[in-house]
Amino acid sequence: MAPARIVLIADVEEGRLDPAVWELAAMASAAADEADRDVRWMVLGHEASSVGGQLAAKTGCAVTVVSLPPAAAPTGALWSEILRPILDDWQPDLVGMLHTTRFQDCAAALALALDAAWIAAVQGVYRQVPTNDLVFQRTVMGGRMTAEIETGGRPAVITVLPGYFPYEDRETAPAAIEMRTVPLPASRIRLVAVGAADCEPALKQAETIVAAGRGIGSPENLALVERLAACFPRSALAGSRIVCDAGWLAPNRQVGVTGASVAPKLYIACGISGAHQHVGGMQGAELVVAINRDSRAAIFNHADIGVVADLEVFLPLLIEALEKEEMATD
Amino acid sequence: MKMLACIKFVPDSDDAALPVKPTNTAGAWDWEAAAGRMNRYDEYALEASLQLKAVRAASRIDALTVGAERAQAVLRRALGMGADHGVHIVRTGQGLPSPFTIAGLIAAYAKARDYDLILCGAMSEDLMQGQVGPIVAGLLNRPCLTSVHALDGSAGRAGLRCERDAQGGRRETLEIDLPAVVTVQSGGMPPRYPALSKMLRANQYPLERIAAEALHGIEARQRVVAVGAPAKERRVQFLDGSADEKAHRLAALLRARGRI
């Protein structure tokens, strides 16, 4: 049998790689044995050659760099136009890229062009015995269930969720780098402006973060969460996207893939379901406490201490217990 | 501007009757017993189309759903919110459908109907994949922007200006040529609540019904072969006792760990 042809795609942002990109290499290792695969990287962007060198040196896989003029604004539409003919030439069995908005914009077009499937937000890959077919794993229902997906032998384009394929550095012989220039295709999407990330500095500095989810029920109940936060030194208040979108908390207090990434010593999730977009921003916390009235909530898979309770009842009791203990030891 | 808003009937995640395990030994899953509602992101998508309609003369919004008989509830609600017409592609079948199947049906319906803009939600809350919109775009050869939360249609006929949160909280502003597909994320204008008078009218409105088999869809390309419980990233220790006992245990644990 011919070795599995795997293409990993990375894009360059302000001369840098997304730090999660190494996980694509770990995904490729999960998908096929080293002896049995032909893995190559495609890197797109302005000034991508040094980044291409990093990929070749660290992963030992061949790299093709598509260098674009600075005027070529990165968009999924552009990536799709550039990648389609190249991938059509290589006919890969598996194409892996990160599950970012830009790759979500173009993954379907690439899959259709390759007559491939597209599986989104992939969290696991394994080979089935005895068929040797790949099985892809992803979560559904707010993270409460996983689904296993097969393509029946069809090639697959997958967008990979960061945080699920731990990558370990190892010694390899650096691989070859090929430089390509491509004529810049017309694009039906134009990037007009990019605004810097706006994250509340207190979130980065806090040792304890108390995070409110939709389960707090109403903005009035935020006072409870605030009082809870006040029980801890160097603490800050954060929220899920639903809470920030509703205007209950400022947008710069949102934790998650489209908000802040935080790594406090203690993270208390109050009424948060545990969708992967939220978990992606708090996985680095040292100790995670989850309070939720639904014992089946996915957040409990990401917590060290779990409390199944109604917040309106439990938070006043917890605040009282924390305040009382403080008095007792003073 | 002629718009198509794609709206999914999804299980109510708060309903205790919702199964979160396979519902048969073959690993299949169905949620007949649980309540359903409009996918939240689709409420935002519909709201975005209603806002565009308000600034663009002679606009029309068709709301479309693919699903079983009871899915038509979301079309009634869409009409109540202000959509002009409801299209029900009737599709029965258990399990988790391939996004290619759903997108194939939507594209087959939309193909000859010249929509300037097709709107989907950023993802369905049950499948959490965000694929149907981009696949519809691919099938119809339209440009696609995912997860936008603000759409500005005042720029003229040719395009739309969209805003979205990119990775790491950065904000992008992009322009997309029409005809196009966008998927809508929460965070823009909060979806309106349907007025009672409009709901009463919506309940009388004749829906356009089409059997899925009557449309030329596409192959599924991928198949959910099993559902199950997710892996535990951390080993959770559940506290037990009354609410008050749990509160004291938690306080003691946090103190022991030096967190207060």
Ligand SMILES: Cc1cc2nc3c(=O)[nH]c(=O)nc-3n(C[C@H](O)[C@H](O)[C@H](O)COP(=O)(O)OP(=O)(O)OC[C@H]3O[C@@H](n4cnc5c(N)ncnc54)[C@H](O)[C@@H]3O)c2cc1C
């Ligand atoms: C492209 C994209 C990007 C996203 N980025 C982010 C992001 O950066 N950050 C983010 O947070 N989300 C993000 N999301 C949204 C994410 O998918 C979830 O919708 C969101 O995290 C859910 O917020 P939640 O947990 O507060 O609400 P829900 O999912 O509605 O959960 C509420 C929880 O509260 C519990 N509850 C209800 N009442 C009570 C009570 N009285 N007592 C105790 N518990 C109660 C319920 O059991 C439930 O588990 C993104 C989504 C998309 C599509």
Ligand SMILES: Nc1ncnc2c1ncn2[C@@H]1O[C@H](COP(=O)(O)O)[C@@H](O)[C@H]1O
């Ligand atoms: N059965 C359906 N009927 C109508 N629209 C759908 C259906 N399934 C998905 N969609 C649309 O596609 C979006 C993304 O769904 P998904 O790809 O399943 O995450 C949803 O927010 C809807 O706008």
